[in-house]
Amino acid sequence: MTDKFTQSKLDRCISCGYCLPACPTYQLTGDEQSSPRGRITLMRALQDGKMPFTDALEESSFCLGCRACEPVCPAGVEYGVLLEEWREISWQGKNRPLIVRGLFEAVKSKWRVRAMGVISPTARERKADPNLNLMMGCFERVLFPKVSRTVARIAPEVSITKNQGCCGALHAHNGELERGKEMAKELGEKLSGTILTTAGGCAAHLAAVIGNERVNEFSQWWSAQEKLLKPIEKNGKKIRIGFQDSCHLRNGLGIFKQPREILKSLGDYVEIPDASGCCGAAGSYSLLQRKNSRKVIAKKIEDIKDLNLDYVITVNPGCTRQLATSLRRSRVKTRVLHIAQLIEMAVN
Amino acid sequence: MSPAPNRDNQKLVDRLTALVGAEIVHGDAVALESYSRDATPLFHGLPEVVVTPRSTQEVEEIVKFAASTKTPIIARGAGSNLCAATVPLNGGIVLSMNKMNKILEVDRAQMLAVVQPGVTNQTLDETVAKEGLMFVPDPGSKNVSTIGGNVATSAGGLRGLKYGTTKNYILGLEVVTGTGEVIRTGSRMVKDVAGYDLTRLFVGSEGTLGIFTEITTILNPRPRAAKYGVAYFTDLAAASNAVDQVVRAGILPATMEFLDNPCILAVEEFAHLGLDTQAGALLLFGDDGEPDFIDAAVGKMAQIAAEVSGSRGVTLAADTAAADALLYARRCSLPALARLGTLSILEDISVPRPIMSDAVKGINEIGKKNQVLIGTFGHAGDGNLHPTIVVDKNDERAVHGAEKALKEIFEMALALGGTITGEHGVGSAKLPYLTARLGEGQMQLQRGIKSVFDPAGILNPGRLGS
Ligand SMILES: Cc1cc2nc3c(=O)[nH]c(=O)nc-3n(C[C@H](O)[C@H](O)[C@H](O)COP(=O)(O)OP(=O)(O)OC[C@H]3O[C@@H](n4cnc5c(N)ncnc54)[C@H](O)[C@@H]3O)c2cc1C
Ligand code: SF4
Ligand code: SF4
Numbered sequence: 001m002t003d004k005f006t007q008s009k010l011d012r013c014i015s016c017g018y019c020l021p022a023c024p025t026y027q028l029t030g031d032e033q034s035s036p037r038g039r040i041t042l043m044r045a046l047q048d049g050k051m052p053f054t055d056a057l058e059e060s061s062f063c064l065g066c067r068a069c070e071p072v073c074p075a076g077v078e079y080g081v082l083l084e085e086w087r088e089i090s091w092q093g094k095n096r097p098l099i100v101r102g103l104f105e106a107v108k109s110k111w112r113v114r115a116m117g118v119i120s121p122t123a124r125e126r127k128a129d130p131n132l133n134l135m136m137g138c139f140e141r142v143l144f145p146k147v148s149r150t151v152a153r154i155a156p157e158v159s160i161t162k163n164q165g166c167c168g169a170l171h172a173h174n175g176e177l178e179r180g181k182e183m184a185k186e187l188g189e190k191l192s193g194t195i196l197t198t199a200g201g202c203a204a205h206l207a208a209v210i211g212n213e214r215v216n217e218f219s220q221w222w223s224a225q226e227k228l229l230k231p232i233e234k235n236g237k238k239i240r241i242g243f244q245d246s247c248h249l250r251n252g253l254g255i256f257k258q259p260r261e262i263l264k265s266l267g268d269y270v271e272i273p274d275a276s277g278c279c280g281a282a283g284s285y286s287l288l289q290r291k292n293s294r295k296v297i298a299k300k301i302e303d304i305k306d307l308n309l310d311y312v313i314t315v316n317p318g319c320t321r322q323l324a325t326s327l328r329r330s331r332v333k334t335r336v337l338h339i340a341q342l343i344e345m346a347v348n
Numbered sequence: 349m350s351p352a353p354n355r356d357n358q359k360l361v362d363r364l365t366a367l368v369g370a371e372i373v374h375g376d377a378v379a380l381e382s383y384s385r386d387a388t389p390l391f392h393g394l395p396e397v398v399v400t401p402r403s404t405q406e407v408e409e410i411v412k413f414a415a416s417t418k419t420p421i422i423a424r425g426a427g428s429n430l431c432a433a434t435v436p437l438n439g440g441i442v443l444s445m446n447k448m449n450k451i452l453e454v455d456r457a458q459m460l461a462v463v464q465p466g467v468t469n470q471t472l473d474e475t476v477a478k479e480g481l482m483f484v485p486d487p488g489s490k491n492v493s494t495i496g497g498n499v500a501t502s503a504g505g506l507r508g509l510k511y512g513t514t515k516n517y518i519l520g521l522e523v524v525t526g527t528g529e530v531i532r533t534g535s536r537m538v539k540d541v542a543g544y545d546l547t548r549l550f551v552g553s554e555g556t557l558g559i560f561t562e563i564t565t566i567l568n569p570r571p572r573a574a575k576y577g578v579a580y581f582t583d584l585a586a587a588s589n590a591v592d593q594v595v596r597a598g599i600l601p602a603t604m605e606f607l608d609n610p611c612i613l614a615v616e617e618f619a620h621l622g623l624d625t626q627a628g629a630l631l632l633f634g635d636d637g638e639p640d641f642i643d644a645a646v647g648k649m650a651q652i653a654a655e656v657s658g659s660r661g662v663t664l665a666a667d668t669a670a671a672d673a674l675l676y677a678r679r680c681s682l683p684a685l686a687r688l689g690t691l692s693i694l695e696d697i698s699v700p701r702p703i704m705s706d707a708v709k710g711i712n713e714i715g716k717k718n719q720v721l722i723g724t725f726g727h728a729g730d731g732n733l734h735p736t737i738v739v740d741k742n743d744e745r746a747v748h749g750a751e752k753a754l755k756e757i758f759e760m761a762l763a764l765g766g767t768i769t770g771e772h773g774v775g776s777a778k779l780p781y782l783t784a785r786l787g788e789g790q791m792q793l794q795r796g797i798k799s800v801f802d803p804a805g806i807l808n809p810g811r812l813g814s
Binding site: 008011012013014015016017018020021030031032033038041042045050051055056058059073074075076 | 374377378379381382383384385386387389400426427428444446447449468470489491492493615617618619680682683684686687690691692741
């Protein structure tokens, strides 16, 4: 277990403040302590023993972990890694939120993860290309079993095995960094060749541990296949589509053009203002910080409403859930789908 | 550089809470630590309390209280200054102005805006752009720095040569002085010489004469077109020569910025623009205005840049997006340079433009002599250079070398008839060198001025005028 930050990563930050405007929590409060720069200042104080780790717990939880602060940082500060280290150090024992403990229990072993899929019908096992394996996800299995079934239908070359664990992103982001890395490695050993995932968050975590070349997020993979698609129409008109980035896919892996290109070929693509900004799902954040999570998404829901969209498309199950529940709560009719599901509509 | 005295702050917090309410008074350890730094390396100090006012009246009450109790007040915008002007070295109140961030008025007819101090430079510029107008001062930090901070440092930027700096754009101010009195200086008119120009005095006062609560700024018409290009040279001296030739040819472009090789490498690593990383220097030049006019001016600049000795080639940006990417990359030079080491100390000397190449050569020699890496970038058109020393903070020899190099750079700048800070300000970082620049007589006058506005000596004490 880590008990210190990697000093060289802390040293990288020169406190220039370039990251402030990109940070959703800073936008909410305007307080330095809820900005990336402020949080790094706090980490430094913790590292130097000027402050006990228990002091800044609130800020370590308030942070979405969306990593919007990374691509805008000219100094190349790896904030995501620092945050993982922070939670690893301070979210131990009674300082670990109860919900997180529960989530960890649920995905503790392969059979438990597999059992989650039993409740809801996910894609069937099959042997296709041995070097292209679909990752089933853990919570995605329960929440959106349709997504894996869709991928199975539209991408016949993909092999599917059910006996696979969780990628460990959940752990890495919630104070079990080492365990999270081990789980990613185990998954990397279990599935050979390229691992295809429909969850942007999982893609980023897996790639960080087992290497970019072994991981393909679904929209990234699809756009490389160059399969031609026809626009989808509704009542004789092209459908209006918006898109919500997956934070880690965009900020961690730099993937944001590919899904947009696909969507442009499928209908009338409209860029939602601040589509790159976190929707507030942020992994387990929507469970741990319900109120703040709602505050983060509030403006986005208004924007989607104003745009009069038929669909908002996502590339990560957490975002699907967050957007769908929030839109429903606000009685907005726009439907939320994973990009694979929209592609299937075009294929048929 | 000394840590703040760790006084028990409870009494102060309680009294301020009683005065202005708990919502804007923050005395917990996390808040205090968060406001303990600005963008200046090596400086750190804890305030006793952080207050985030929402109105002029709240500022007034806080300042009156501070004056009566002799509590230091450090006004803060975005904390992006590079001279340790907002690090609370003597405890006290950090007065964070960033929540007073409304744009109160954009007057198209009079071409001016009235804003609260906490609005960021970029927000203001983007807002007035919708009216076809432009807020001219554009420091590298424009996406984060506040107008209040810009005024208090008279921030410069990437188009100083043609347009000047913040000081040329401020018409009037509402200020809470050190006694808690609210005054309004200047007016909404470009012409107004009634009395001493207090507005100009407050510009660049670094939070030591008063707290700005409202700012009236001049706006320009937004230029219809802009064009930028990049020229590469074997070294900075050749680039300086090109700059000199351009100005001698009677061209006064908006932008002439340069980067030396370490800066090119660092920026390219961040921005991936396909810059020529083999070049010794890069000159980013460009102008804005009427399309025909700038085509001619930028074409002429490109020609001059291609013809000076040491030129390695010139390319013009294909479109606005490409030009914006270049300008953005230039703004990022400083933080990008931080990739090269764990401690970067940036300087801000200014010298008369025609002898800039002497300064550039001097900087290189100083770097070699003290065995430290110096990356230099700067506003070439203004003779304003930012030599940045990048070292490993654990390497004692290198840190010592950096300190020596710094001192020698200042001495060189003064010897060349230049100044120790062109735009970043004095703060705590450059205060030790100020007497060398101004002389004892002027230092006396500066102290005298401060005591008129701030008799209790509570506004950013230990800095300008103290
Ligand atoms: C990457 C980077 C690039 C930069 N590029 C440039 C550049 O090109 N040109 C340039 O000039 N500077 C540049 N700077 C320096 C800095 O951004 C400017 O000095 C800026 O004007 C500071 O604004 P701020 O809001 O951050 O103010 P702060 O840093 O918070 O404060 C600066 C000073 O203003 C005072 N102050 C703030 N608000 C008020 C108020 N309401 N009333 C009274 N006093 C107040 C403070 O007390 C302090 O003395 C750069 C900085 C960085 C980090
Ligand atoms: S994280 Fe990067 S952008 Fe943010 S303050 Fe630090 S160096 Fe600047
Ligand atoms: S990860 Fe997101 S919420 Fe956290 S500091 Fe960075 S930008 Fe802000």
